[in-house]
Amino acid sequence: MKYSDISNRRVDQRLKRRQRAERRYRLYGQVAITLALLFLLMFFASIITRAVPAFYYHRVNLTLELSPKVFAGRQGEPLPRKITERQAKSLMEDAIALELGALAQRERLRRALIAPLAALELKQLLEKEAEVRHRLGDRLLLPFVLNSAGENCIRNACANSAEVDDFGLSEGQRQALSILHKRGLITRHFNLVFFTHSDSRSSESAGILGALLGSFWALLIAFLLAFPLGLFTAIHLQEFAPRNRLTYLIEVAIYNLAAVPSIVFGLLGLAIFLNWWHLPRSAPLVGGMVLALMTLPTIVVASRNALAAVAGGIRSAGLALGASRVQVVFHHVLPSAMPGILTGTIIGMAQALGETAPLLMIGMVAFIAQAPLSPLEPATALPVQIFIWADHPDPAFSSRSAAAILVMLVFLIVMNSLAVILRRSFERSG
Amino acid sequence: MKTQQNKKEQIAPKVVARGVNVYYGEKQALFQVKLEVPHRRVTSLIGPSGCGKSTFLRCINRMNDVIAGCRVEGSITIDGLDVSSLDAVALRARIGMVFQKPNPFPKSIYENVAYGVRIHGLADTKDEMDAIVRRSLARAGLAREVSERLNDPAYSLSGGQQQRLCIARAIALQPELILMDEPCSSLDPIATARIENLIAELSRNYTILIVTHSMQQAARVSHRTVFFHLGRVIESGETTQVFTNPKRKQTERYITGRIG
Numbered sequence: 001m002k003y004s005d006i007s008n009r010r011v012d013q014r015l016k017r018r019q020r021a022e023r024r025y026r027l028y029g030q031v032a033i034t035l036a037l038l039f040l041l042m043f044f045a046s047i048i049t050r051a052v053p054a055f056y057y058h059r060v061n062l063t064l065e066l067s068p069k070v071f072a073g074r075q076g077e078p079l080p081r082k083i084t085e086r087q088a089k090s091l092m093e094d095a096i097a098l099e100l101g102a103l104a105q106r107e108r109l110r111r112a113l114i115a116p117l118a119a120l121e122l123k124q125l126l127e128k129e130a131e132v133r134h135r136l137g138d139r140l141l142l143p144f145v146l147n148s149a150g151e152n153c154i155r156n157a158c159a160n161s162a163e164v165d166d167f168g169l170s171e172g173q174r175q176a177l178s179i180l181h182k183r184g185l186i187t188r189h190f191n192l193v194f195f196t197h198s199d200s201r202s203s204e205s206a207g208i209l210g211a212l213l214g215s216f217w218a219l220l221i222a223f224l225l226a227f228p229l230g231l232f233t234a235i236h237l238q239e240f241a242p243r244n245r246l247t248y249l250i251e252v253a254i255y256n257l258a259a260v261p262s263i264v265f266g267l268l269g270l271a272i273f274l275n276w277w278h279l280p281r282s283a284p285l286v287g288g289m290v291l292a293l294m295t296l297p298t299i300v301v302a303s304r305n306a307l308a309a310v311a312g313g314i315r316s317a318g319l320a321l322g323a324s325r326v327q328v329v330f331h332h333v334l335p336s337a338m339p340g341i342l343t344g345t346i347i348g349m350a351q352a353l354g355e356t357a358p359l360l361m362i363g364m365v366a367f368i369a370q371a372p373l374s375p376l377e378p379a380t381a382l383p384v385q386i387f388i389w390a391d392h393p394d395p396a397f398s399s400r401s402a403a404a405i406l407v408m409l410v411f412l413i414v415m416n417s418l419a420v421i422l423r424r425s426f427e428r429s430g
Numbered sequence: 431m432k433t434q435q436n437k438k439e440q441i442a443p444k445v446v447a448r449g450v451n452v453y454y455g456e457k458q459a460l461f462q463v464k465l466e467v468p469h470r471r472v473t474s475l476i477g478p479s480g481c482g483k484s485t486f487l488r489c490i491n492r493m494n495d496v497i498a499g500c501r502v503e504g505s506i507t508i509d510g511l512d513v514s515s516l517d518a519v520a521l522r523a524r525i526g527m528v529f530q531k532p533n534p535f536p537k538s539i540y541e542n543v544a545y546g547v548r549i550h551g552l553a554d555t556k557d558e559m560d561a562i563v564r565r566s567l568a569r570a571g572l573a574r575e576v577s578e579r580l581n582d583p584a585y586s587l588s589g590g591q592q593q594r595l596c597i598a599r600a601i602a603l604q605p606e607l608i609l610m611d612e613p614c615s616s617l618d619p620i621a622t623a624r625i626e627n628l629i630a631e632l633s634r635n636y637t638i639l640i641v642t643h644s645m646q647q648a649a650r651v652s653h654r655t656v657f658f659h660l661g662r663v664i665e666s667g668e669t670t671q672v673f674t675n676p677k678r679k680q681t682e683r684y685i686t687g688r689i690g
Contacts, residue, residue: 243498313533321546322523332535
């Protein structure tokens with residue numbers, strides 16, 4: 001037997017083993033990615049199914065008589081320009097009585113089924129329609145928002161079941177709802193309130209506008225602070241600073257900061273920004289400052305890597321033409337590194353958008369019913385709002401929590417896609 | 431030819447180096463380098479890798495300044511002025527440099543040539559700038575290929591074209607001296623031939639100092655040749671003399687391929 005035959009046989013045997021190993025490793029990869037996708041799918045399915053109920057709600061349509069008795073006026077007189085909430089409430093009570101008769105008197109149905117918000121809405125509507133010149137005695141068909149007990153009852157089809165369950169409704173109240181439902185007076189609407197209102201005690205008027213604005217202000221402050229600071233730190237460290245023990249220490253410190261748990265930054269913010277500098281509590285300004293501290297290392301590290309990745313030839317070329325070092329950096333190196341820097345910054349900002357812990361420490365975890373119009377007003381942020389609502393016993397709030405998660409995911413996906421698009425477009429033009 | 435050369439020899443040399451020592455940290459890279467580069471001639475520096483040719487080249491326009499731990503001793507003068515007494519930025523504006531790998535800026539062809547002119551404020555109007563850019567591209571033998579697409583990115587050019595663009599960029603500043611650090615090492619033979627022709631043409635107006643690994647190239651393009659070995663100048667002289675009748679044993683061994 002020739003040597004070459006032996007060696008070929010050995011190679012063949014080994015080749016089979018190698019091919020088996022290769023198939024095995026590919027399988028591992030496929031299993032891993034399938035599992036990952038499955039988890040992702042489960043996550044989205046669970047969030048979406050929980051969030052969907054938050055995007056619609058029900059109203060009960062009632063015929064409202066502008067009874068002269070309520071306004072202490074006479075039939076045919078114009079409606080007064082100013083209406084009290086109390087008058088609106090009694091109009092609604094009359095409307096319910098008109099629809100349901102004796103059942104209404106016994107069960108105090110307005111308070112049990114209709115949202116407190118509805119009275120305010122009615123008052124505003126009638127005052128706004130003053131020009132229409134409604135007269136006392138007119139009848140109007142108007143929709144009223146159900147409160148969370150009524151809403152839950154409708155959603156769970158309790159109106160059709162005989163069991164009395166714990167929606168906080170009495171048997172009579174449940175029957176009343178059932179009658180209204182059968183008469184086709186209950187209609188479903190898109191929940192615009194969720195996007196136009198801030199947090200509220202009652203689920204039907206709770207929205208994410210305040211949290212969105214709070215997050216917007218905080219991110220704006222964080223970006224304005226962290227981007228220039230991080231960028232110039234990176235430029236100095238990478239392009240100008242001498243390589244010595246001090247800069248090495250600074251470098252290590254920055255890498256370590258990137259790994260510090262965010263709650264620590266929250267504590268720092270509490271101790272320095274609030275207790276020492278006496279900045280306003282719960283304000284997006286302070287939230288933004290804390291988030292800036294948190295994202296700073298991410299931006300510095302990403303920017304340094306982007307700067308380091310710029311081909312050295314460009315620097316020599318600039319210097320050899322007689323450009324100063326600052327000119328070389330700002331005319332050539334920085335533009336080439338910009339896509340990487342922006343990508344790092346956007347990813348840092350996306351992290352900041354999802355950050356809850358440091359905001360808890362500086363008091364952005366509060367019930368705030370008003371949307372912040374400046375970064376100095378008390379506010380909460382999107383992830384904190386999710387946290388607050390998720391904890392709420394009312395299921396309507398936890399579905400709003402899931403809806404808020406969806407909104408936040410949309411923002412995160414948009415931000416990350418922006419990072420990808422930026423990088424692509426720079427790569428093409430560079 | 432011979433008489434013309436003799437006449438030029440009498441003009442004071444462009445660059446004079448005396449006792450140049452260069453250290454990278456503890457390591458000494460150049461030892462007592464003594465060298466003269468004649469005016470408007472091509473001088474090539476040859477020698478095995480790591481012998482200090484490029485290091486010497488970078489001493490002339492002080493590109494070694496930006497390397498941490500690099501120290502230069504001795505004197506290098508250009509037209510009698512010591513380079514260490516000049517401002518590095520002003521010095522480099524007077525000396526063009528072309529690198530081993532083509533390194534155009536990631537900008538348009540036009541911007542690449544205009545950049546140096548712009549930062550030194552050498553053109554007052556757009557027309558003046560256009561004229562400088564077109565003239566430089568023409569001198570670098572690139573005008574015909576790129577005149578229709580001056581706003582295209584420089585990276586859209588081929589390697590050889592990029593290298594000629596880098597030469598155009600350097601001569602846009604009307605330098606007194608052009609340093610070339612193995613300008614053809616990443617190019618194919620055709621692109622190399624074009625650059626060599628260009629060097630011959632440029633030597634009518636510019637003093638050129640070229641580092642090369644290829645002895646044929648040194649023989650083809652240069653009037654004078656300097657042989658470096660282990661950080662020392664072993665021999666320097668007229669190219670024909672160095673290649674046909676080297677005075678030193680080491681030079682002979684190198685050019686016949688026995689060391690390096």
